[in-house]
Amino acid sequence: MLMNMKKLLAVANENNFAVPAFNISDYNMFNGIMEASEEKNAPVIIAIHPDELSHITPEMVKGIVERVHNSSVPAVIHLDHGGTFGQVITAIRAGFTSVMIDASSQPYEGNVATCQKVCEAAHAVDVSVEGELGTIGNTDSVETTAPDEILYTDPMQAKDFIEKTGIDCLAIAIGTCHGIYPKDKKPELRIDILDEIKKVVDVPLVLHGGSSNKDSEIAKSVEHGVNKINISSDIKAAYYEKMREVLQDASLREPNQIQPPCVEAMKKVAFDKIELFQASGKASLY
Numbered sequence: 001m002l003m004n005m006k007k008l009l010a011v012a013n014e015n016n017f018a019v020p021a022f023n024i025s026d027y028n029m030f031n032g033i034m035e036a037s038e039e040k041n042a043p044v045i046i047a048i049h050p051d052e053l054s055h056i057t058p059e060m061v062k063g064i065v066e067r068v069h070n071s072s073v074p075a076v077i078h079l080d081h082g083g084t085f086g087q088v089i090t091a092i093r094a095g096f097t098s099v100m101i102d103a104s105s106q107p108y109e110g111n112v113a114t115c116q117k118v119c120e121a122a123h124a125v126d127v128s129v130e131g132e133l134g135t136i137g138n139t140d141s142v143e144t145t146a147p148d149e150i151l152y153t154d155p156m157q158a159k160d161f162i163e164k165t166g167i168d169c170l171a172i173a174i175g176t177c178h179g180i181y182p183k184d185k186k187p188e189l190r191i192d193i194l195d196e197i198k199k200v201v202d203v204p205l206v207l208h209g210g211s212s213n214k215d216s217e218i219a220k221s222v223e224h225g226v227n228k229i230n231i232s233s234d235i236k237a238a239y240y241e242k243m244r245e246v247l248q249d250a251s252l253r254e255p256n257q258i259q260p261p262c263v264e265a266m267k268k269v270a271f272d273k274i275e276l277f278q279a280s281g282k283a284s285l286y
Contacts, residue, residue, distance in 0.1 A: 001074045001286065002065065005098035005128035005228075006168040008043055008076050009204035011285050012227040018207075018277040021045035022270060023080060023232035025052045028255075029239060030064055032263035036270040037073050042279040043286065044073060045098070047080040047230060050087045058094035065095045073283040078130075080230065088118050092127050100130040100171070108157070115165035123166070130206060130228075133161050134173030155196040162201055169204040169228060172197055174221075176209035189217045191224055198225040206230070215276055222277055231273050239266040 012019050024030040024046060037044035046064065048056070061077065068075045078098040079091035088099045099122055103114035115131040122129045134153035153172040162170060175189045197205065204227035207218075218229065242265035243258065252258050274280050 001071060002068045002097060003074050003076055003286075004126060005045070005076050005078060005130065007128075008045070008074055008286075009169055009227045012043070012279075012282070013204045013225075015282065015285060016223070016225070017279050017282055018222045018227050018229045019043050019045055019076075019279055020270070020273045020277055021047040021078060021080070021206075021228055021230045022235055022273075023047045023049060023052065023230070025236070026056060027060060027063065028259050028263060029235070029266065031067065032266050033235075033270055034067060034071055034073075034075070035263075036267040036274065037075070037283075038071060039267075040271060040274045040280045041283045042073060042274045042281070043075065043283050045076045045078050045228065047078045047232070048091075048096075049080045049232075050082060050091075053079070053091065053094070058090065061094040061096070074286045076128075080232075082118075085114070085117060085121075088122065092122060092125060096127065098128040098130065098168075100132070102132050102171075104132040104135050104171075108161075112161060112164050115161075115167055119166045128168040129166075130169045130171060131161065131165055131167040132171035132173075132206075132208070133158055152190060152193055153197060155193070155200050158197050159200040162203055167203065169206050170201065171206040171208050174207070176207060176213060189213065189221055191217075191220055194221060194224050194226065204228060218276055229273075229277055231270075234273070235266045235269050238269045239263070241265070 022033045076098045077096045079096050080100055081102045082088045082099055088101055091099050101115055101118040103111040119129045135151040174193045205225060206228040207221055207226045208230045239262045242262045246258050246261055
């Protein structure tokens with residue numbers, strides 16, 4: 001069941017759970033995430049970064065759309081961290097039902113103006129828009145241009161930002177980083193900031209960079225009102241670590257021998273995230 005983000009997250013917001021947004025880089029990974037979501041009867045967001053879209057090509061999105069249409073669970077096809085208006089338009093033309101425009105590195109008024117422009121174009125064709133205010137940190141990720149340091153989201157500025165732009169959901173900065181954390185870096189979520197933002201805004205809130213945070217912190221963020229959490233590094237690490245193990249057998253060369261164990265390893269991580277976000281079984285609400 002193909003949906004846009006606004007409709008999908010409205011249900012999550014009303015019922016106090018978060019929908020996982022899994023970044024996929026090929027059709028095999030995508031199909032595994034859909035299987036995991038169907039087995040858990042959970043709504044899902046298929047997130048594709050512009051670099052990932054360049055890799056799989058917009059043509060493959062047609063197959064992704066068809067697979068989602070035939071699924072028993074509600075799903076969104078979402079552009080993750082679109083950096084330009086052109087990337088957003090490419091995604092919309094390819095069949096995405098949701099786009100993120102990340103202009104968070106711009107001065108505030110520039111971020112507002114960029115989001116306004118994207119909302120005008122996307123809403124005209126029933127595509128939802130995610131914006132970002134504040135900046136989360138970056139460890140080893142190549143999927144974003146986020147700075148190394150965190151600039152926390154200001155609650156009152158978030159309220160103003162939503163009112164001026166018309167975005168459908170807001171990615172906030174409360175203490176996460178893109179990528180896998182190094183051993184000497186300790187992530188810590190500012191739930192107090194989340195609570196203040198939740199008091200003054202009425203759109204669903206998004207948490208980026210959720211890989212490697214403590215499960216207890218992530219669970220608490222869901223309890224306090226986060227409705228979408230992005231997961232990329234965790235599932236990819238599981239997938240490719242298993243692939244390195246499988247490829248120790250030098251005789252293997254067929255994808256249908258190599259990839260299934262990798263998908264299963266990835267699905268185990270996806271199952272854990274679905275449960276952690278309290279999304280298991282929630283497809284029945286749609």
